[in-house]
Amino acid sequence: xxxxxxxxxxxxxxxxxxxxxxxxxxxxxxxxxxxxxxxxxxxxxxxxxxxxxxxxxxxxxxxxxxxxxxxxxxxxxxxxxxxxxxxxxxxxxxxxxxxxxxxxxxxxxxxxxxxxxxxxxxxxxxxxxxxxxxxxxxxxxxxxxxxxxxxxxxxxxxxxxxxxxxxxxxxxxxxxxxxxxxxxxxxxxxxxxxxxxxxxxxxxxxxxxxxxxxxxxxxxxxxxxxxxxxxxxxxxxxxxxxx
Amino acid sequence: xxxxxxxxxxxxxxxxxxxxxxxxxxxxxxxxxxxxxxxxxxxxxxxxxxxxxxxxxxxxxxxxxxxxxxxxxxxxxxxxxxxxxxxxxxxxxxxxxxxxxxxxxxxxxxxxxxxxxxxxxxxxxxxxxxxxxxxxxxxxxxxxxxxxxxxxxxxxxxxxxxxxxxxxxxxxxxxxxxxxxxxxxxxxxxxxxxxxxxxxxxxxxxxxxxxxxxxxxxxxxxxxxxxxxxxxxxxxxxxxxxxxxxxxxxxxxxxxxxxxxxxxxxxxxxxxxxxxxxxxxxxxxxxxxxxxxxxxxxxxxxxxxxxxxxxxxxxxxxxxxxxxxxxxxxxxxxxxxxxxxxxxxxxxxxx
Numbered sequence: 001x002x003x004x005x006x007x008x009x010x011x012x013x014x015x016x017x018x019x020x021x022x023x024x025x026x027x028x029x030x031x032x033x034x035x036x037x038x039x040x041x042x043x044x045x046x047x048x049x050x051x052x053x054x055x056x057x058x059x060x061x062x063x064x065x066x067x068x069x070x071x072x073x074x075x076x077x078x079x080x081x082x083x084x085x086x087x088x089x090x091x092x093x094x095x096x097x098x099x100x101x102x103x104x105x106x107x108x109x110x111x112x113x114x115x116x117x118x119x120x121x122x123x124x125x126x127x128x129x130x131x132x133x134x135x136x137x138x139x140x141x142x143x144x145x146x147x148x149x150x151x152x153x154x155x156x157x158x159x160x161x162x163x164x165x166x167x168x169x170x171x172x173x174x175x176x177x178x179x180x181x182x183x184x185x186x187x188x189x190x191x192x193x194x195x196x197x198x199x200x201x202x203x204x205x206x207x208x209x210x211x212x213x214x215x216x217x218x219x220x221x222x223x224x225x226x227x228x229x230x231x232x233x234x235x236x237x238x239x240x241x242x243x
Numbered sequence: 244x245x246x247x248x249x250x251x252x253x254x255x256x257x258x259x260x261x262x263x264x265x266x267x268x269x270x271x272x273x274x275x276x277x278x279x280x281x282x283x284x285x286x287x288x289x290x291x292x293x294x295x296x297x298x299x300x301x302x303x304x305x306x307x308x309x310x311x312x313x314x315x316x317x318x319x320x321x322x323x324x325x326x327x328x329x330x331x332x333x334x335x336x337x338x339x340x341x342x343x344x345x346x347x348x349x350x351x352x353x354x355x356x357x358x359x360x361x362x363x364x365x366x367x368x369x370x371x372x373x374x375x376x377x378x379x380x381x382x383x384x385x386x387x388x389x390x391x392x393x394x395x396x397x398x399x400x401x402x403x404x405x406x407x408x409x410x411x412x413x414x415x416x417x418x419x420x421x422x423x424x425x426x427x428x429x430x431x432x433x434x435x436x437x438x439x440x441x442x443x444x445x446x447x448x449x450x451x452x453x454x455x456x457x458x459x460x461x462x463x464x465x466x467x468x469x470x471x472x473x474x475x476x477x478x479x480x481x482x483x484x485x486x487x488x489x490x491x492x493x494x495x496x497x498x499x500x501x502x503x504x505x506x507x508x509x510x511x512x513x514x515x516x517x518x519x520x521x522x523x524x525x526x527x528x529x530x531x532x533x534x535x536x537x538x539x540x541x542x543x544x545x546x547x548x549x550x551x552x553x554x555x556x557x558x559x560x561x562x563x564x565x566x567x568x569x570x571x572x573x574x575x576x577x578x579x580x581x582x583x584x585x586x587x588x589x590x591x592x593x594x
Contacts, residue, residue: 044301044431056441059437061431061437062429063441064297064439065442067296067323074293077297080298081255081303082430082431085301102286103289105286106285110283
């Protein structure tokens with residue numbers, strides 16, 4: 001009989017995440033993968049600036065906290081010095097696709113042998129709900145109070161599509177954590193992204209469409225619907241590159 | 244400088260091209276792999292310093308170099324590295340500013356180097372070599388200081404030092420300090436508790452206040468343990484001339500000529516800019532009745548000279564920014580004009 005138990009990689013700790021937030025699921029999936037691959041003792045994670053900044057309070061492995069958007073550069077430094085370690089970044093949309101766009105694109109293009117977990121909830125969570133690079137057209141945020149317009153604010157950046165043109169990239173997949181099926185699929189993708197690194201295949205990124213009830217001003221249940229009905233059409237799930 | 248870094252065990256270099264320091268990444272691009280290390284031409288200065296952050300956290304002796312506008316871009320990462328107490332060496336071959344300025348030599352980044360530079364309240368150890376041989380030696384020492392104090396060290400040069408040629412004896416690395424084992428680096432938590440390197444301190448019990456106090460205690464210790472300068476005939480000097488880096492070197496030539504003319508002139512060149520060698524100045528003004536500070540800027544180090552001496556003697560300034568540099572003759576003329584004024588007329592002597 002299968003027993004649902006605490007993942008040993010996660011510390012026995014209450015998280016600071018809001019009810020209905022997708023970070024808890026994403027954390028759990030990354031932790032389960034690290035556990036199943038037996039790599040905890042050689043894993044070094046990076047914490048971003050944003051809602052997941054306190055990631056080191058939850059993951060029982062070595063972690064470095066990076067400046068906003070700089071995780072791929074920091075991870076590059078670590079991985080190049082210790083190529084036998086497993087290095088992952090965990091980044092939100094503002095971190096990865098706005099202030100850290102250059103670091104993301106160039107780490108990807110260099111083919112750095114790292115694993116990137118990209119949590120996309122189309123909004124700045126920690127700072128209180130401002131427009132993200134992935135905020136959708138018409139989406140209301142505290143800095144797009146009449147909805148994001150294409151003029152002057154531009155359409156949302158689609159990270160997997162953008163990175164798929166780069167030669168150094170090994171693996172790109174967009175997943176979600178809004179249905180049980182999506183969660184299981186996200187775990188498969190995350191595991192593959194870590195396995196790629198173990199196999200020395202190069203830059204792997206898994207995008208995770210995730211819920212942000214607090215800043216979307218929706219209930220947890222409505223937030224799940226928001227991902228399924230509003231986000232998935234703009235950010236289609238699937239594999240964007242697999243070499 | 245690049246070879247000295249290799250000799251000292253630097254095995255990670257990340258940088259971005261900017262004149263006048265391109266010779267460093269160019270050399271590192273072929274020499275570093277030869278030494279078994281990593282060279283990365285980063286996509287930006289910001290990325291380069293963050294690669295250093297990662298490499299240092301992973302335990303490597305590491306270095307980046309740049310010039311003024313690039314150093315401004317690196318300040319974010321430097322603040323994080325200082326806050327996380329990670330060692331690294333940063334070279335700034337200063338050029339004319341502000342803004343894009345020009346690519347002539349300058350000393351306009353003194354304030355930025357010695358007064359934090361980035362956000363927050365921290366210090367770099369800052370050294371200012373005047374010759375290529377000294378640049379070689381100080382680069383090797385810089386790695387020791389960085390590891391020993393777990394603090395970034397800045398080599399503050401300029402475009403002249405960055406692009407000049409003069410003979411250098413390639414000496415083997417001799418450690419000047421015993422470096423304790425790096426028990427803070429991230430290596431994966433095999434056989435030990437997991438480690439975290441972070442700079443966000445939200446502890447409600449004044450954790451950040453205590454961390455700042457801890458940093459300041461370290462800075463006090465560094466101030467009491469490192470202070471380097473070169474002096475020339477200050478004991479009986481009526482006038483003491485001072486300048487750092489190549490300006491100090493040019494000033495020394497002028498002071499030697501003044502001595503030959505029988506003028507009672509002495510000279511101090513600070514080698515560490517932070518910690519600033521205050522004591523040398525305090526001792527010099529016991530005998531001297533005036534000072535002259537020469538800089539390739541509009542007066543930055545002069546503030547630290549006046550603080551060190553508590554404005555004990557009238558202190559004049561000679562300098563300009565934007566690529567101007569002094570020649571021996573103009574410094575000598577200035578010395579002669581100052582010595583001709585009788586000391587009694589120099590007002591404001593307190594001690």
